Amino acid sequence: xxxxxxxxxxxxxxxxxxxxxxxxxxxxxxxxxxxxxxxxxxxxxxxxxxxxxxxxxxxxxxxxxxxxxxxxxxxxxxxxxxxxxxxxxxxxxxxxxxxxxxxxxxxxxxxxxxxxxxxxxxxxxxxxxxxxxxxxxxxxxxxxxxxxxxxxxxxxxxxxxxxxxxxxxxxxxxxxxxxxxxxxxxxxxxxxxxxxxxxxxxxxxxxxxxxxxxxxxxxxxxxxxxxxxxxxxxxxxxxxxxxxxxxxxxxxxxxxxxxxxxxxxxxxxxxxxxxxxxxxxxxxxx
Numbered sequence: 001x002x003x004x005x006x007x008x009x010x011x012x013x014x015x016x017x018x019x020x021x022x023x024x025x026x027x028x029x030x031x032x033x034x035x036x037x038x039x040x041x042x043x044x045x046x047x048x049x050x051x052x053x054x055x056x057x058x059x060x061x062x063x064x065x066x067x068x069x070x071x072x073x074x075x076x077x078x079x080x081x082x083x084x085x086x087x088x089x090x091x092x093x094x095x096x097x098x099x100x101x102x103x104x105x106x107x108x109x110x111x112x113x114x115x116x117x118x119x120x121x122x123x124x125x126x127x128x129x130x131x132x133x134x135x136x137x138x139x140x141x142x143x144x145x146x147x148x149x150x151x152x153x154x155x156x157x158x159x160x161x162x163x164x165x166x167x168x169x170x171x172x173x174x175x176x177x178x179x180x181x182x183x184x185x186x187x188x189x190x191x192x193x194x195x196x197x198x199x200x201x202x203x204x205x206x207x208x209x210x211x212x213x214x215x216x217x218x219x220x221x222x223x224x225x226x227x228x229x230x231x232x233x234x235x236x237x238x239x240x241x242x243x244x245x246x247x248x249x250x251x252x253x254x255x256x257x258x259x260x261x262x263x264x265x266x267x268x269x270x271x272x273x274x275x276x277x278x279x280x281x282x283x284x285x286x
Contacts, residue, residue: 113250183232
């Protein structure tokens with residue numbers, strides 16, 4: 001199979017995309033998922049008899065020019081259309097897909113939070129173009145994701161986000177570190193909370209609730225903004241300067257909470273941000 005892949009210059013991911021476009025029923029869903037995640041070649045040993053006939057039907061790749069470039073243009077980009085944005089929005093709203101979990105399972109090569117950011121930018125028109133193979137892969141994965149991939153857990157008891165009480169002096173290493181953070185935002189340029197009309201009809205599925213997600217309602221949304229304005233510390237500085245910041249909480253995720261493009265989040269991550277901001281003194285006291 002390696003020789004055939006070299007002849008066609010197909011990567012395993014490109015082979016998976018080819019199968020997804022031409023005849024998805026030719027292989028099992030698990031095999032397609034392995035191809036799209038570019039697993040090691042030896043992991044496909046048992047599927048070689050099914051994959052070889054498919055690869056052999058692919059034309060031999062053109063020879064390279066002297067400059068090392070091929071005679072065709074690779075990496076074709078698509079213009080993001082309203083139909084593409086509507087498709088993503090419908091899937092996310094109707095199926096309540098947990099993008100963080102999908103990113104970890106199906107896009108292991110993506111930096112943490114990149115899938116969330118990319119899809120958010122696509123939906124809200126901030127991203128105008130996208131690689132064709134990347135779009136096909138996202139669409140294929142979202143089409144194939146099932147609830148069985150993300151088994152539900154017993155519904156946890158509702159927890160009230162904890163806001164630490166103010167103390168006259170820092171008593172813990174964590175509090176001392178937070179107090180060392182200097183304001184990096186100008187109070188006159190800190191944006192005010194944006195209107196979020198989509199919140200009125202937004203609901204969480206049982207699956208999302210069981211995975212620990214909560215809605216960022218108006219009360220929680222206003223508290224987040226009030227903390228940032230009170231402390232004068234940006235999201236980026238808060239996360240980058242905190243040694244105990246969660247590994248799966250990128251700056252772009254929290255920014256999406258603040259700009260209103262994301263209406264739900266994992267409770268534990270929201271609690272961490274509230275605690276971290278709550279430990280910061282007011283702007284004028286430093």
